Amino acid sequence: MGSSEFEALLDLSAEIGADPKLVQAAGGNTSLKESGILWIKASGLWLAHARERDVMVPVALEPLLEALARGNPAAEQAQDFVIAERNPSGLRPSIETTVHALMPQKVVVHVHCVETIATAALEEAERVTAERLHDIPHAYVPYIRPGLPLARTIAARLEEDTCVLVLGNHGLVVAAETVEAARALLERACARLAWPVRSAPPADKPALMRRAAGSNYVLPDEDDLHASATDPDNCRIAGGGSLYPDHVIFLGQCVTIAEPDETAHDIEAGFAVNGLTPPPLLLFPAQGVLVRKDISLGALALARCLADVTAHIPADAPIRYLTDAENAELLGWDAEKYRQALNRNERGIS
Numbered sequence: 001m002g003s004s005e006f007e008a009l010l011d012l013s014a015e016i017g018a019d020p021k022l023v024q025a026a027g028g029n030t031s032l033k034e035s036g037i038l039w040i041k042a043s044g045l046w047l048a049h050a051r052e053r054d055v056m057v058p059v060a061l062e063p064l065l066e067a068l069a070r071g072n073p074a075a076e077q078a079q080d081f082v083i084a085e086r087n088p089s090g091l092r093p094s095i096e097t098t099v100h101a102l103m104p105q106k107v108v109v110h111v112h113c114v115e116t117i118a119t120a121a122l123e124e125a126e127r128v129t130a131e132r133l134h135d136i137p138h139a140y141v142p143y144i145r146p147g148l149p150l151a152r153t154i155a156a157r158l159e160e161d162t163c164v165l166v167l168g169n170h171g172l173v174v175a176a177e178t179v180e181a182a183r184a185l186l187e188r189a190c191a192r193l194a195w196p197v198r199s200a201p202p203a204d205k206p207a208l209m210r211r212a213a214g215s216n217y218v219l220p221d222e223d224d225l226h227a228s229a230t231d232p233d234n235c236r237i238a239g240g241g242s243l244y245p246d247h248v249i250f251l252g253q254c255v256t257i258a259e260p261d262e263t264a265h266d267i268e269a270g271f272a273v274n275g276l277t278p279p280p281l282l283l284f285p286a287q288g289v290l291v292r293k294d295i296s297l298g299a300l301a302l303a304r305c306l307a308d309v310t311a312h313i314p315a316d317a318p319i320r321y322l323t324d325a326e327n328a329e330l331l332g333w334d335a336e337k338y339r340q341a342l343n344r345n346e347r348g349i350s
């Protein structure tokens with residue numbers, strides 16, 4: 001049994017991890033600093049499971065901060081600073097451990113809330129953030145790869161009272177001295193960054209079933225996934241490119257949008273000709289989406305996230321998509337390959 005604050009952090013972690021508008025799949029992380037230890041969510045595990053299994057990793061805080069200050073590459077994944085005797089499950093710390101270590105507050109919560117991503121993906125994200133969080137000590141951080149590059153960029157922008165970070169094309173970080181204060185700040189920041197949501201037409205399921213015939217694709221169980229295709233603005237935004245890192249990791253850097261008469265079988269055949277694995281998600285404009293029968297739970301969660309995020313982005317707003325180089329950097333990063341390997345073991349369709 002941990003301290004009361006540690007137990008409260010587990011409760012908050014499980015709560016936000018179960019909310020797909022805040023956290024999807026293994027995304028997001030929480031931490032608590034106590035007695036020189038940074039307790040941080042493990043890489044590849046789900047916050048939603050915080051009350052079901054061991055998900056927190058103990059990291060020696062001061063040695064990590066010293067390594068970070070020296071520019072030691074070992075700080076990137078923080079594995080060298082794990083306190084092994086207090087880590088019986090052999091967990092690996094979050095790829096964003098350095099971000100949590102840098103924030104001076106005791107409790108840090110990082111989420112991929114869809115309202116924040118919808119703001120953080122705009123070309124004018126910094127201006128919008130400044131307007132909406134004008135009375136909250138915050139910093140806007142333009143997109144840079146998570147891990148050490150992100151931590152260094154944050155360090156250059158932190159002020160003594162900074163308690164909220166909006167990460168371009170990524171998400172939200174809040175920090176406070178108690179779990180309850182972090183919870184309240186999270187709710188406040190998310191509400192400030194929210195946009196009106198477009199209401200999407202329902203899916204045309206008979207048409208989708210015809211499109212799926214003879215393929216390895218099926219209708220998803222969750223109707224909310226279809227919004228990324230049934231609303232024309234959502235579909236256009238989704239087709240423009242990748243909006244945030246977990247989109248790239250779980251769905252691939254480009255969303256596949258079917259041509260008017262194209263079936264799922266046609267798309268599979270096209271990928272096979274080029275020796276490529278068919279994507280986990282297909283969008284059929286005005287009709288809805290199909291998912292691969294072997295889709296992972298992570299990809300399924302990010303398919304829902306795509307529908308939510310695109311529905312929050314204003315239809316006429318200029319969007320800043322991740323570049324090809326940024327996509328390639330994520331896909332080639334060892335830390336993300338580790339998360340991908342864990343994700344492949346979680347099936348989303350039985």
